[in-house]
Amino acid sequence: MEEFNVIYDRAVSIKGGPEQLERLLPHPRSERELSDTSDDRYLSEMTKCIFRAGFVWKIIENKWPDFERAFKRFNPKVNAMMSDEDLEQLADDASIVRNYRKIESVRANAQFVLEVSAQHGSFGAFIADWPRDDMPGLFTLLKKRGKRLGGHTCQYFLRFMGKDTYMFSDDVVKVLIQQGVVSKQPTSLKDLQAVQDAFEEWHRESGRALCQISRIMAASVG
Numbered sequence: 365m366e367e368f369n370v371i372y373d374r375a376v377s378i379k380g381g382p383e384q385l386e387r388l389l390p391h392p393r394s395e396r397e398l399s400d401t402s403d404d405r406y407l408s409e410m411t412k413c414i415f416r417a418g419f420v421w422k423i424i425e426n427k428w429p430d431f432e433r434a435f436k437r438f439n440p441k442v443n444a445m446m447s448d449e450d451l452e453q454l455a456d457d458a459s460i461v462r463n464y465r466k467i468e469s470v471r472a473n474a475q476f477v478l479e480v481s482a483q484h485g486s487f488g489a490f491i492a493d494w495p496r497d498d499m500p501g502l503f504t505l506l507k508k509r510g511k512r513l514g515g516h517t518c519q520y521f522l523r524f525m526g527k528d529t530y531m532f533s534d535d536v537v538k539v540l541i542q543q544g545v546v547s548k549q550p551t552s553l554k555d556l557q558a559v560q561d562a563f564e565e566w567h568r569e570s571g572r573a574l575c576q577i578s579r580i581m582a583a584s585v586g
């Protein structure tokens with residue numbers, strides 16, 4: 365496995381210099397910011413990421429004010445109590461994307477958010493307190509306890525909320541394979557732990573956030 369400065373230098377060369385590369389990098393939010401974010405904003409972002417999956421992102425963005433209206437600003441208590449009839453009415457609402465299975469996920473995820481909030485004080489506190497060195501555990505928990513929150517969806521959700529994490533984009537996976545960390549898209553617990561160990565090593569070398577390491581890796585291949 366190469367030292368991270370080699371990967372960084374390759375990304376700098378491709379992007380035309382360090383300043384150009386730095387402008388591309390995300391910045392994680394602080395634990396205080398994550399904790400202070402209300403539960404409804406976490407449910408909203410979960411839902412947005414679910415509806416984006418396999419769909420045109422721009423359409424979802426343009427319709428999002430209507431989603432906020434339809435789902436009562438994503439108040440978890442209100443959405444957790446939706447009846448099957450409520451879901452069917454939403455599936456007939458032309459102002460949002462009428463995918464019943466994805467609409468149904470809002471009720472399940474509202475219940476999930478409330479359960480976690482009751483255990484930890486708020487969903488944001490739970491996300492803020494989750495250790496950076498156990499992203500596989502968080503991915504697994506979101507997939508098992510949430511609805512339609514597996515794969516890239518949970519990674520996008522965490523990234524957009526500001527939790528420091530890496531992404532398994534095609535370019536990042538390509539670098540992980542080149543570096544001998546994994547041989548294919550990581551899905552098994554063994555491969556996920558190998559990825560975590562690699563990111564921890566690159567974090568120690570560079571002092572950078574996981575999200576920045578991930579983005580630099582992607583930039584190093586084009």
